[in-house]
Amino acid sequence: MPVTFADVEAAAVRIAPYVHHTPVFTSAALDEWLGATTFLKGEHLQRGGAFKYRGATNAVQSLTEEEARRGVAAHSSGNHAGALARAARARGIPAYVVMPDSVRAVKKAAVLAYGASITSCENTPASREATLRDVVAKTGAVEIHPYDNDRVIAGAGTAALELLQSVPDLDVVIAPVGGGGLLSGTAIAAHGVRPDVTVVGGEPALADDAAQSLGLGTIQPARPPTTSADGLLTALAPRTFAVLREHVAEIVTVEETEILDAMQLVWQFTKQVIEASAAVAVAAVRKRGFDGARVGVIASGGNVDLDPMFAVLR
C-alpha cells in the first residue's frame, strides 16, 4: 500500500521529539533573481545537516523492540548514512553503513562520529547492493533503504508538511530529486494539505534519470556520477517512480553552472550554507520561471566540503 498523507502526519508526531522544526528563509533579493516569491524550507539546519534525519528517525523509531536490537543497515552516498547513524544512536541501537570510497571525508566523519560502522564499497549500484547484502547477512540488521522505504518517504514528507503549515498559500512546491524519496514525501504531504498545489522536481541535467524515467514511462538507470549535486546520483525505485507519476507535474533539469549560480546566490542573499543538491531545486525555480507565483523550496541539506573553498583564503 503506498504512503498516504496520514502516514506523513503520523511520522510528524513520531519524530517530533527528535528532529528540528526548521525555519523558513525568505529574501527579497533572491525573489527578484528567481522571479517568484520563494520560501526556503531550511533542512540544512536539520540535525545532521539534511532532511534525511526525518526519514531515518521515522524508520528507526517505527522498529519493533526485536528489530531494533539487531540494528539497522543501509548503503548511502552520504547524508542518509549520517542520518541513520544519528537516528540509531538516538534509540541506542547499532548502525551499519555501506559507503562508496569516493564519498567526501566530511560525510564519513559525520557517520563515524555517531558510532556507526562503515563498510566501504565501489561507487556502483551493484557494489553497494552486494556489500550491503553481506553486511545484513553477517549482522542480522534491518535494512533501511535511503528512499525505497515507506517510512523513510513518510518521514521525508514531514518537511513539506511543516512548510505548508507555516506558509499555507503556496502555488508550487519544489524539491530536488535523486532516488525520489524526498520528492515523493514532499508530493504526498503537499497534496494532502493543499490538493491544488503544483509539485515540481529539480534534477541535475547530468543526472536526469528521473526526468527521463517519467518521460519514457519506465525507470531509467542512474548515469555515471558527474554532477556536483552528489546527493542526487541514484535512480528511482518502483515505489518512488509510482508516487512521482501520480503527483509530480514536471521535472526541471538544470546545468552545473545553473546549480552553482543558485548556490552562490542563496549563500550571498540568505547567508545560509546549502549544498549543491539543495541548490538544484532553487536553480530549477529560476530556470522554469514561475511568473511571480508563491513557491516553496525544500532546501534539502547543507553538508558542503568547505576545505577547498577556504583553501583560497589561506
Next chain:
Amino acid sequence: MPVTFADVEAAAVRIAPYVHHTPVFTSAALDEWLGATTFLKGEHLQRGGAFKYRGATNAVQSLTEEEARRGVAAHSSGNHAGALARAARARGIPAYVVMPDSVRAVKKAAVLAYGASITSCENTPASREATLRDVVAKTGAVEIHPYDNDRVIAGAGTAALELLQSVPDLDVVIAPVGGGGLLSGTAIAAHGVRPDVTVVGGEPALADDAAQSLGLGTIQPARPPTTSADGLLTALAPRTFAVLREHVAEIVTVEETEILDAMQLVWQFTKQVIEASAAVAVAAVRKRGFDGARVGVIASGGNVDLDPMFAVLR
C-alpha cells in the same frame, strides 16, 4: 555626555520598525570546539548583512526634519556605507558615501543598490577624512561617523540588548573591535542588563591597535591593512576608547589562521555565512578559553565576497 543604557533602550524602540530582531544560533559541535556554551547573535541576518544597520538607522531616524533634508554622509570600508545608504533610503533622504578604492565590489554594489552616491578615496585615514570634508562642504549633509557617534554606538548596542533579553544568564559577552563602536554599544548594553557580565573584545593580531591602546593608555593608530577581517581596520576614537577603558575586561588578539579556522567551523557547524570580522570574536573565544562559561558572541556580519570561494567549484 557618554552613551548610557537608557540611550540603548531608546534606540531599540526607535529602530524596531526598521531592523530585524535577529535569531541566536547554537551548536553542540561548536561548543565542544570552543570549550564554552556559546550563543551567536546572528547579525549576519540583519538588513544589509551586518549590525551596522542598527546604528545607522538610529542616527538617521534621530535627525531633525531640517537635518534629514540635507542628507547624510560618511566614510566607510564597507558595511557602514551599505547600512547608511539603506537607512537613508528608509527615511527617503540622500546618502553620500566615501569609500576606499580597495573596497570589495560586493560592498560597493550594496551601497549603489540603495541609491547612495559613492565618492572614491585612497585607503588611508587622511584621504578618507579629506574626501569626506569635501563631500560635506559641497552637499551640506550631516556626517554620520561609523563609530565615533553616540547614536551609532547606542544603535549598535541594541544587538547585545536583544541577546541578553533572549539569553539572560550569560557570563561573558564578546564582540569584535575595529573602531570600537560595536564593542562600546555591546558593553553599555550588557552591563545595563547584567552588571556582572564580563565584556571582552576580539581583535585581529594584525590590527591590534585597540589592545595596544588599552594596554598603553593612549589611542594607538591603525596599522597597515593586512588582516582578512576587513571590517576591523580602523583605530579607536576618544569616544569609544573611553567606553572600552571603563567596561572591557580584556581584548583577545587572534592570528589570521585562527580567524579562518573559526569562520570555517561556524559555517560548517551552524550553516551560517559569517564574515571574517565576525569570526574574530569566535576565534577569541577559542583562544582565550572560557572554561565552560556561557558566552554570548556578537556575530557582526556576513558580507563575504564568495566569488573566489566558488571559483574553485566552477
